[in-house]
Amino acid sequence: MSGSAVAAGGAPVRLGILLSGRGSNFLAIAHSIRTGRIKGAQIAVVISNVAETGGLKAAQELGLPHALLISRGRKRPEHDAEMIACLQAHQVNLVCLAGYMRLLSPEFVAAFPNSILNIHPSLLPAFPGLDAQAQAFAYGVKVAGCTVHFVDEHLDHGVIILQRAIPVLETDDAHSLADRILVEEHQAYSEAIGKVVSGEYEIRERRFVKCNPLATD
Numbered sequence: 001m002s003g004s005a006v007a008a009g010g011a012p013v014r015l016g017i018l019l020s021g022r023g024s025n026f027l028a029i030a031h032s033i034r035t036g037r038i039k040g041a042q043i044a045v046v047i048s049n050v051a052e053t054g055g056l057k058a059a060q061e062l063g064l065p066h067a068l069l070i071s072r073g074r075k076r077p078e079h080d081a082e083m084i085a086c087l088q089a090h091q092v093n094l095v096c097l098a099g100y101m102r103l104l105s106p107e108f109v110a111a112f113p114n115s116i117l118n119i120h121p122s123l124l125p126a127f128p129g130l131d132a133q134a135q136a137f138a139y140g141v142k143v144a145g146c147t148v149h150f151v152d153e154h155l156d157h158g159v160i161i162l163q164r165a166i167p168v169l170e171t172d173d174a175h176s177l178a179d180r181i182l183v184e185e186h187q188a189y190s191e192a193i194g195k196v197v198s199g200e201y202e203i204r205e206r207r208f209v210k211c212n213p214l215a216t217d
């Protein structure tokens with residue numbers, strides 16, 4: 001997969017986490033690295049674009065490098081350039097959006113080709129954008145879930161790495177559904193990062209598949 005981040009020559013892939021909120025997906029990733037569920041990766045820096053987020057506080061408590069780069073009132077290209085510089089200063093080779101609630105500029109996407117991941121709380125291409133779980137619940141779907149995908153210049157659109165599905169229960173409301181999807185997100189993001197950094201998968205057209213079709217799981 002040209003340009004994508006893999007654990008080359010034994011050096012761990014350096015993750016840059018971007019977030020805007022509570023950071024539960026970031027914490028799930030950090031836990032997976034600590035416990036060896038994700039191999040060949042380390043968190044190089046955590047960046048929040050919003051002040052006083054739970055995610056930034058957690059990064060501080062874990063002793064991880066972190067930065068607050070406030071986006072409010074800033075032009076996107078200018079703020080994104082600042083983030084690119086910070087990620088490059090920390091030698092990041094895989095960017096993981098973990099509840100980062102701001103669109104990225106084409107310049108940012110181009111700076112990390114095939115090396116930006118996002119998690120979205122719906123089974124894409126259904127329900128892109130904000131409040132995906134509530135959109136899915138209101139639509140009346142019987143199956144919901146989450147998607148981890150590469151980021152391209154379109155919203156919630158890049159190549160899908162993996163998805164996890166759950167049934168919508170008769171007893172669900174939009175909140176309980178979102179809570180149950182979040183449990184799946186925490187599993188899915190670590191699994192997806194593990195696949196990407198393993199170097200065993202490649203992008204073919206819109207498919208993320210094993211490099212060697214004869215290899216078994």
Ligand code: GRF
Nearest residue numbers: 022023024025099119120121
């Ligand atoms: C998650 O639902 C994620 O799918 C979406 O934003 C939310 C972030 O939650 N992109 P958290 O900050 O990781 O807890």
